[in-house]
Amino acid sequence: MNPYLDIIIRSASVYLFMVIALRIFGKKELSQLNTADVILILLISNSVQNAMVGTDTSLWGGLAAATVLFVVNFILKKLMFRYKRLNNLLQQKPEILIHNGKIDFDILSKLGITSDELTEAMHEHGVEYYKDVKLAMLEIDGNISIISGDKNLKQTHFKRKRAHKSLGGIN
Numbered sequence: 001m002n003p004y005l006d007i008i009i010r011s012a013s014v015y016l017f018m019v020i021a022l023r024i025f026g027k028k029e030l031s032q033l034n035t036a037d038v039i040l041i042l043l044i045s046n047s048v049q050n051a052m053v054g055t056d057t058s059l060w061g062g063l064a065a066a067t068v069l070f071v072v073n074f075i076l077k078k079l080m081f082r083y084k085r086l087n088n089l090l091q092q093k094p095e096i097l098i099h100n101g102k103i104d105f106d107i108l109s110k111l112g113i114t115s116d117e118l119t120e121a122m123h124e125h126g127v128e129y130y131k132d133v134k135l136a137m138l139e140i141d142g143n144i145s146i147i148s149g150d151k152n153l154k155q156t157h158f159k160r161k162r163a164h165k166s167l168g169g170i171n
Helices: 005-024 035-053 058-081 084-090 103-109 115-124
Strands: 095-099 133-138 143-148
Touching: 005 035, 005 058, 005 084, 035 058, 058 084, 095 103, 115 133, 115 143
Parallel strands: none
Antiparallel strands: 095 133, 133 143
16 A cells, blocks of 8 residues: 555544544543643653554654644535535534523533532623623633623623543543
8 A cells, every 4th residue: 555545544534533632532621731732642642653643653654644734624624515314424512501590400410510600600701699690601612602681791702721630531
């Protein structure tokens, strides 16, 4: 087999594996990387390097692998934009945490969001009490958005801080 075709197949396979792995481990893990997450990402990139380039550690082999990753990423994003079912499969949906002052404890528990994190997000948005929140959502990028009835609130962005856990997931 042509060595560059081998690199193309290997790189595309690793890319698709990583997309699926990130989909399984969830959006909340992507909102803010801590030290353990950065280390995990570096180790993953090192561990899959040989899987992508095989024995070809030349400059051209590395450039071929990087080019394949960019191209596959570009194609996947275009396909996700064009095909809603693929987008729904690969991209998670926003989750409603509070609706009209009522907290959805089941969703908070499922997502591993503590009441302290939710309170911190509310304070970042200038809201003191849960009852004043019209809508609080965990967005697909891992941020928590807060909408209240107060027209004087400023727009802020709250990056969810992940509780320190074992390296069981990549958030």
